[in-house]
Amino acid sequence: MNHVLRSLLISAAMMFAASSVQATIEAYEFEDKATEERFQQLTEELRCPKCQNNNIADSNSPIASDLRREVYRMLNQGASDDEVIDFMVTRYGEFVLYKPRVTEMTWILWYGPFVLLGIGGLVVLLISRHKRRPVSREVESGLDASERERLNQLLEQDKKR
Structure with a gap:
């Protein structure tokens, strides 16, 4: 029985401690709606x-x-958005x-992706143009004139069969 009572007391103490912990809710009062929106x-x-x-x-x-308190303080003192941002930066x-x-x-951060996209487009364009170019038969076959003549004769013989 003593063990059960101790467990209940510990449970009650933990529940009490958990309920006493509360998040602080910040409530700021503003002079006008525009300042609150800012x-x-x-x-x-x-x-x-x-x-x-x-x-x-x-x-x-x-x-x-x-930082929220600082922004609130600066806005109430009449600071502009740029002044608040400059202060934080x-x-x-x-x-x-x-x-x-x-x-x-930050140029590379802002313009780097566009530069890389342009380079990628250029590479794709160059590769597709290279593949469209006709390859001469001499380069394709790698045969000299006498070998090509012999190949043509063999192909003609094969057609006759």
Whole structure:
């Protein structure tokens, strides 16, 4: 009986501990609907530095929470979207952007696939043109004139049979 009572107490303690753990819900109040929409857009465009595959709007990490607070603070102080993004890039690098800017450092990222696609198309075009070109019979057979004459005689004899 003592064992059963201890199991029940442990179970109750675990349930109590689990129910006391709650996720913090952040509620931000905005002056107008436009600022709230800008906040939503910015937090969806900025990548969480810890999670790497989540934006800061969807991430539950402490750093994402800090970044959401920072975006909220900057928007309430009248910062533009570009100023918020520049601040985040200065602090965390280009990695924080889901859509990297087109700069000298990111040209290959933006234009590389098109260059590779063009090179691939050129290779396909050259290969298909090469295959269409007729091959001369001399190159094809690899025979000199006397051997070709002998082959023609043998073929004529075979046709007569």
